Amino acid sequence: MLDARIRKQFGSRDGGGPTIDVHFRATEGITVLFGASGAGKTSILHAIAGIIDPDQGRISLGDTLFFDSASGCRLPMRKRRVGYVFQNHRLFPHLSALHNVLYGARPDAGRAPRERARELLALLGIEKTADRRPDQLSGGEQQRVALARALAADPAIMLLDEPLSAVDVATRSLLIEEIAAIQEKSGIPFVYVTHNHTEALRLGRRMLVIDEGRIVQEGPPLEIFNAPRTAPVARVVGAENIFVGRILEHHPEDGITTIDLGSCLIEAAYNGLPPGRRVTLGIRSEDILLARERITRTSARNVLRGTVQRVMREMDRAELVVSAGVDFKVSVTPAAVRILELEPGREVYLLFKARALHLLA
C-alpha cells in the first residue's frame, strides 16, 4: 500500500507559486488522479518517484520508506522500484523496442531478462516491433513498449502519467482494457493520472479529484462525476453526466433505443447495438431542462421525476444535483433557481431529448 503525504511549495518561498498539499493512500487496484492540467497531478507522481522532493511529508510503499522530511530519509529514485510511464513515452531513441524493454529488465523467477522482455512484448501484442526504433513505431505501439519497459524492471508500484493522451481514440479503448488486465495480473498498485472520463471510469476503482494541488473529492469515479460535492469539483469533472446501462430494446422506426440504467429507463437516439450490451452514456448538464410540473406534450423523449439534492451557486450560474433513481448534474441560471424555488428536497421534473444523450463507450 502506498501512503503519501506531500507538501510542496513551488516558486517563491513566500507563497507566490503553486502549492501541493495532499495525503492519500493507494491500495491494490488502480487509483486515478483526476484533474485539469496544472492541477498538480504530475508533481504528485514526481514526488512519489523521487524526481522532486516534497518540502514536508512522508511517502512509503509497504515497508519501504521513500521519503520522510522528519527523519531526513530520502531513498534515491533508482532504489524505489517504481515503474513510470511518461505522457510522451520517453523511449530511448537510440535503442530498439526490445532493447528499451531489456534496459531495465530484472531477471524474474529464473527466466533470463531477454526471455522476459520478449514475453512482455508478446503480452502487449507488439513482438513484431522488437527490432524497430521508437521513431518507427505508431503512437499506440510506443505506449505499449513504454508499458512493457516499465513492467520489465519488476516494479513494486506503477505510476502512469496520462499514458494515453497521445494515442487515437480506437487505440485508446484497446489500451485501457490492456492496462486493466495488466494491473489485475501484476497485483501491484497503479496510480493513474488522467483528465479523460472514459479512462477514469473504466480503470479507476477509486478516484481522487485534484484541484490547485489539493484533493477536493475522492470516491468511485462514477459517483464523483455524477454527484460532485462542491463547485470546484463540478468544474474539474466537467459538465458531463455519465451513466452506465444496458441496451434494452430498439425502436428503429421511431429512431429510439431504450436503455436500462438499473433504477430508471431512458431513451437515446437509435444506435443498433445488440440488446443486453453494456454501454456508457453521457449528457451535458446544460442539456437538461427542469420543470416544476410534469409536462406531457413535449418533444423531449425523457421526462423523469426527481428530487433536488444539492444546489451549488457560482457567480453566474448554479450547479444542481438532482436524484431521479440516478444522480443528474443540472446546470441552470441563478434566475431559474429563484423563480423555480430550487432547493434541496424540492421535487422537479428533468427533461432531455434522446439526441442529447451520446454514447461514450
Next chain:
Amino acid sequence: MILQSLRLSLLVVSITTVVIAVAGTAFAYLLAKRRFRGREMLDALLTLPMVLPPTVTGYYLILLLGRRGVLGEPLYALTGWTVTFTWVAAVIASTVVALPLMIKSARAAIESVDPEYETASLLMGKSEIETFFRITIPLASKGILAGVILSFARAFGEFGATLMLAGNIPGETQTMPLAIYEAVAGGEDATARWLALILTGISVTVVYLTNRLSRPTPGR
C-alpha cells in the same frame, strides 16, 4: 623535416585527442550535470585558453610546469626530469589550448539531452554513471564527436603555446606548424609549401567530417 614533423604532429595530436575526448567529456558532464561551488569558475578557467593568445597560455604553463614552476620545481626535485622542451610538453600545450572547444561542444550536447530520458533510466534502477554511459553519451554523441574533431583540428594547428612550453627542437618538439614557420624563415619554400598543403588537406577533411556529423540525420 617534412616526414619528421608530420610523424611528431600525428603522435602529439593523437595522444592529445584521446586525452581531450576523455577529460573533456568528464569536465562537460561535471559542468552540465553537477551543482557544486565554483562550477562557473571552473568553466571560465577551462575556457580561458580559447580567448587568451596562445603565447600567454604557454607562458602560464611555463610558470606552472617549468623547472622553477609551481608544479615543475617539486617534480624536478623528485625525479630530476622536467617536462619543458619534450614532446610531452607539446601534448600538454595543445591539450590545454584545444580542450575548451571540446568542453563547449560536449557540454551543450549533454545539456540538450532531455533529462526525462535520464530520469527514466534512474527509475529503472540504473546508477548515474551507467545512465551517463548508456543514455546521455549516446544521445549526445554527435555534439561530443563534433567536439573531438574540432579540438583535434585545433591541436593539430597549435603553434604559440607549444613553442613557449616545448620549444622548437627538430625531431623532438618541432610539430608541423613550427616546421612551417622555420621553413619560411629559412627560405625553404618547397618544404613550406608541402607542409602547408598537407596541413590544409588534413584540416579540410576534418571540417568536412564535422559538417557531416552536425547535420541532422534525415527522418529524425
